[in-house]
Each structure stands twice: as structure tokens, then as C-alpha cells.
Amino acid sequence: MPKSLRLAAALALSALLAGCAGTPSSAPDDDRPVVLTTFTVLQDIAQNVAGEHVRVESITKIGAEIHGYEPTPGDIRRASDADLILDNGLGLEAWFERFVADLDVPHVVVSDGVDVIPIAEDAYAGLANPHAWMSPVNAQIYVDNIVRALSDLDPENAADFATNGDAYRAELQAVNDELVAELDTLPANERALVTCEGAFSYLARDTGLTEQYLWAVNAEQQATPQQIARTIEFVDDNQVPAVFCESTVSDKPMQQVVQATDAAFGGVLYVDSLSEEDGPVPTYLDLLRHDAAVILSGLTGGEG
Numbered sequence: 510m511p512k513s514l515r516l517a518a519a520l521a522l523s524a525l526l527a528g529c530a531g532t533p534s535s536a537p538d539d540d541r542p543v544v545l546t547t548f549t550v551l552q553d554i555a556q557n558v559a560g561e562h563v564r565v566e567s568i569t570k571i572g573a574e575i576h577g578y579e580p581t582p583g584d585i586r587r588a589s590d591a592d593l594i595l596d597n598g599l600g601l602e603a604w605f606e607r608f609v610a611d612l613d614v615p616h617v618v619v620s621d622g623v624d625v626i627p628i629a630e631d632a633y634a635g636l637a638n639p640h641a642w643m644s645p646v647n648a649q650i651y652v653d654n655i656v657r658a659l660s661d662l663d664p665e666n667a668a669d670f671a672t673n674g675d676a677y678r679a680e681l682q683a684v685n686d687e688l689v690a691e692l693d694t695l696p697a698n699e700r701a702l703v704t705c706e707g708a709f710s711y712l713a714r715d716t717g718l719t720e721q722y723l724w725a726v727n728a729e730q731q732a733t734p735q736q737i738a739r740t741i742e743f744v745d746d747n748q749v750p751a752v753f754c755e756s757t758v759s760d761k762p763m764q765q766v767v768q769a770t771d772a773a774f775g776g777v778l779y780v781d782s783l784s785e786e787d788g789p790v791p792t793y794l795d796l797l798r799h800d801a802a803v804i805l806s807g808l809t810g811g812e813g
């Protein structure tokens with residue numbers, strides 16, 4: 510075969526493999542192990558570790574509300590055929606314990622070992638804030654747990670999982686350094702991050718931002734008049750230039766805050782779900798970069 514043709518064939522093959530990794534085929538002759546994750550962010554992280562050796566699929570779809578999700582009979586069928594299920598833990602998936610109770614499939618909590626931040630306010634005060642993946646430092650612990658889980662499942666490919674994990678951890682560290690440097694350019698009086706859900710405690714800790722939110726976790730979701738009043742007061746007191754809301758919930762209560770204050774609506778942040786392939790955050794690394802850019806641009810009046 511001429512060299513150019515060989516190259517074309519190699520490119521076609523790698524495109525095919527990449528396609529398989531993104532949207533796992535359910536072809537009957539595909540005998541790779543099947544790993545399910547509870548949501549799309551974990552799917553992407555796990556797929557980066559798995560490479561082509563494992564089919565990784567998410568139980569919840571893109572854009573779904575993942576805290577109070579109600580599994581369908583189809584989810585249960587799919588899960589009972591899976592070889593492993595990966596969940597975030599820390600109380601993120603309120604539905605998960607019941608979901609796996611009757612399943613004879615192993616599951617692994619990927620947040621095991623992270624330095625947990627407790628929820629500060631409201632009904633969930635004192636419980637772990639479940640959004641630990643919003644710190645790319647924590648996500649490296651997720652990667653270690655996934656490398657171990659996949660190696661137990663498929664020991665023949667353990668060396669590849671370790672190599673993939675190392676490479677992905679290096680990318681996460683690079684994104685972390687990028688975010689810290691970017692957000693470090695914010696002046697002290699613009700370091701408040703006001704969102705709908707209290708999902709940014711970990712990123713705020715890593716990047717030195719002050720976090721304020723309407724509600725602590727999406728399980729409560731309905732912003733109370735007290736929560737809206739508290740947020741308005743915070744925005745006024747701190748002259749916060751912009752407020753934000755997450756992609757999987759309604760921004761209506763935050764628009765009330767915008768109406769009542771001088772703050773602008775700074776944009777949509779992604780936490781609990783990736784976007785579609787042609788959206789702003791098809792991967793977890795995109796999600797981190799996108800959120801940092803939206804925060805920076807919002808808090809600096811669009812100059813960021």
C-alpha cells in the first residue's frame with residue numbers, strides 16, 4: 510500500500526475508534542466490558558482512562574437533573590447487563606442506593622479519598638458537598654479510583670489503564686494550573702462567585718473565590734424567598750458585578766436577583782452534566798475551561 514493510502518487508512522481507523530469511544534456502539538459482536546456511570550461527567554473521565562478497552566455509558570442523559578433522577582425500567586435492564594457501575598457518592602445520587610439494591614453488579618464510588626467540604630447552609634448543612642469533581646485536583650483522585658476499578662475488572666489491560674490515567678491526570682493538573690492563574694487575575698473585590706446551586710465549593714477553595722448560592726444542592730432546588738433575599742443582600746453588600754446559574758436548573762430565581770440588584774447575569778455554568786457534542790462543553794476538560802472563562806468574563810464585565 511502506498512504511504513499516503515496507509516496514512517489515510519490509519520486515520521480512518523483512529524477516527525472510527527474515537528467515534529466508538531464517544532458513542533459506544535451496542536453491536537452484538539462488541540464483547541468489551543460495559544461500565545455504566547451515573548452521569549455524563551463521570552462517563553467522560555472514565556472513558557479517558559478506559560481508552561478503547563471498555564464501553565463506558567452514562568445512565569443519566571446529557572442535561573438531566575442528576576440528584577433526584579428517577580431511573581427507568583430501561584436503566585435497570587441496562588444496569589443488570591453491565592459489568593461495573595461507577596457512582597460519584599457523597600450523596601450526589603439520591604436514587605443510587607435503591608437502584609443498585611437489587612442488582613448483582615459491582616459498583617465503585619469514584620470520589621473515595623477526596624478531602625470533603627461540608628455544606629454550610631440550609632437543610633443539608635453538615636453533609637458532604639457532593640460536587641467534588643469541580644476541583645481538577647480532586648478529579649485526579651477520581652482517576653486513580655477509576656484506574657483501580659477498571660484494572661480489577663479487566664486485568665489484562667491494567668497497564669494501558671495506568672498509562673491513560675497518568676496522561677489524563679497530567680491534563681487535569683495543567684487545566685488546574687490554568688484556572689488558578691486565570692482566576693488569580695481577579696481583583697479582591699471581584700472574587701465572589703454567586704450561583705444557583707452551591708456546586709462550586711471545591712473550585713472556589715482551589716481558586717480563592719468566595720462562594721454564595723441560592724440553594725445548597727439541587728434536591729431542594731425551589732429557591733425560597735429567604736434564600737433569594739439572602740442572595741440579594743450578599744450581592745448588594747459586596748457589589749457583586751455578575752451572578753450565574755447552572756445548566757441543569759431554571760435560572761428564574763437568579764433573574765430575580767438580577768432584577769433586584771446592580772448585578773448582571775453572567776451566564777450559564779456547567780456542573781452536573783456535559784453538553785451535546787456540538788455544545789460548549791462536550792468533555793469534562795471543556796467544562797472546566799468554559800466555566801472559568803464565563804466566571805472571569807462575567808466578573809470583569811465581559812473584558813475577561
Ligand SMILES: [Zn+2]
Pocket residue numbers: 576640706708726727780781
Ligand atoms: Zn449538582
